[in-house]
Amino acid sequence: MNKELIWRLRMLGTTFSMISLLVIGQLVRVQFDVKQGEKLEAQWKLHQGGWRTVFPARGLILDRNGNLLAGNEIVYEVGVDLVQVRNPQTIGLTLNVVLGLDYVKVLSAIEHPPSEDTVYVVLDDFVPKEKIDRLEQYKQDIFDAYTGGKGEPSLSGLVFTPHLKRIYPEQEIASNLIGFVGRDDKGTSKGYYGVEAQYDNTLAGSPISIWVPNDPKLVKGVPDIPEGTTLILTVDREIQASVEKILDDAVEGSGSESGTIVVLDPKNGEILALATTPRLDLNRYWRYGEVFKKNTPFDRGISQTYEPGSVYKVLTMAAALDKGAVKPKTQFLDTGVIEVGGAYIYNWNRGVWGPQNMQGCLQHSLNVCLAWVATQLGAKDFYAYMQKFSIGHTTGVDLAGEVPGRLKVPGDADWYEADLGTNAFGQGVAATPLQMASAISAIANEGKIMVPHIVRAIVSNGHQYETEPRIASIPISAQTAITLTNMLANSLESEASVSLVDGYRVAGKTGTAEIPTPYGYTSNVTNASFVGWGPVDDPRFLVYIWLEKPQTSIWGSEVAAPIFPKVVDQLVVYLNIPPDRQRRALLGP
């Protein structure tokens, strides 16, 4: 070999060695320079593929018979792939015509060329399928009619991405119980109010991020993404719709500001219906501000407290009977006034009712008598019983937005001895309709209060899990409950109340409560209530009615009580409850 060849080979060897050293040096540098390493790794990943988050379909909400109360429907996101855009003017014009988007705004959004940061622009969302079909048709027509040359009309780049949106087939029915799905500040779907908020995470399911590689060889199977959990409610759609209609008629007929009806199964705490006003078409939830003006709660049944008035006497009497402070035949001489803690208490008509037994006290709804009963019981026991009835506490219902109400007790800074007398007939106590219904359900259920609940079963991962009824408390004995139920049933029958139902023996109590003002009980507006349950020997339902500020009459016995038989007429049909005589005959001796 000549010298020149050897020199050339050495040069070549040196060059390759230096390149190798440089490569090795770079490798070492990248290994030790963490930031540079991360940057390079990010670049590598960017070219390898992308992460895509798959959101499972939100779980359904069904009524107790499997009817759909909340489901999902397909809507589309309309966007533009800037790389594919050939004629922005055509896109702007078409979207202006079909979707009503502003031509100039669309043009300014898509006219600029794609950049590293922006290759895709979202122009509209939640577009219904019919409009997308029209856009698809235009796109196809233009594609067929033109060759795609420069300056020719083109909808190239227009992209439609389907996704699901919440839909409520029943619109307003049970809207206060269901709630709705809206968007939070970050634009993410979120449940608001009712079941949608309470079970938001359960319904939404768990989104999964999957890696989608650009190299199809690296594609792997996507794991099954389970749908969100489906909820089966205790509510019966038909009962709910009927009760809402009855309530609307009652509110309109009485000129009330609002109304609420709670229907419970006292034996297991299931909410069969909870109707209240106003209601919202959940498919148009953005009208929330128009429907719920000022501080109007979404669901008055659980979120608005009020002074219940005379329906509360049921609890006072239950406590006194259970403690043995009075008996049904205990005599009381009503003089028309009683002084408790320095305050004078009068009857609703300021009348003197003379000698009365305890049934008479309830039948005539005598404030003086019930205040006396509370004093016989004593403050300590009276409030201990009220707390066992869960007054002043949330009921634990599985609905978002429940408030606890207020029960002042001895020891509180604002409690006075006079409160014992007024609390006895439901004044100075704040409770929600559901709290009252739940507390009084103890009398209809042999002394036991079941935790009121709205979800009857959940369906998750292909299995259905039933909700077990739970006892919230047992404030009174079964014997007390039966005794009081009979006293109240006799009361209704003795006065031939408008709340009686042909063929069914029911128990109940009316309530009329003055509404306090900053100057005391000086207004001439009231809260009218009624609570009733039946059949007395085997209670299947408890109905609690509240009308706020009725105009046609201030008395619960005149505006609230007549609603009860209307509700029961529907309940016995939907719940298949035969009249008492037939039921006993069917059951046999």
Add this chain to the structure above:
Amino acid sequence: MDSVKRFTQAYTQTPWRKQVQVGGLILLSILFAVLFASISLNVNARASTYGREILLLQEEIENQTLINADLRSQLGVLTSPAVLEKRALEMGFKPVVRDEQTYVVVPGYIERYTISIAPPPQPMEKVILTLPPDFTESLVDWVRRRLVILTNPLTETTP
């Protein structure tokens, strides 16, 4: 040593043999390279095709999921109380009222308590881990099993 000498001499006298040998080796290498390249290309092409099919099927599953959810909701709309009541009235039905109901005892009738749209959870089953026979059977067992399969293809092959 003689044979090596003879071999070297033969190549010295006929150099074309060496060229043929080198040429043959090169051609063989090219043949192997082409063979490997074509196999690799084939495997890669098939993997890419299947990968693409997986992507398309995933997309199809997602679309079908959306459509199913949409159809279920459409069904809900069509069976809402307002729609059903309207249809029932059009068909000449009227709402049942309390006094028109008659109750009779139906022997064996059990009142439906809760709508069931999925089976209840099963109690936990004891899982018995078993190794496949490939890891446990002897060569003789394996031959016997294969023979059984060959003679009677319908026989269960795994325990």
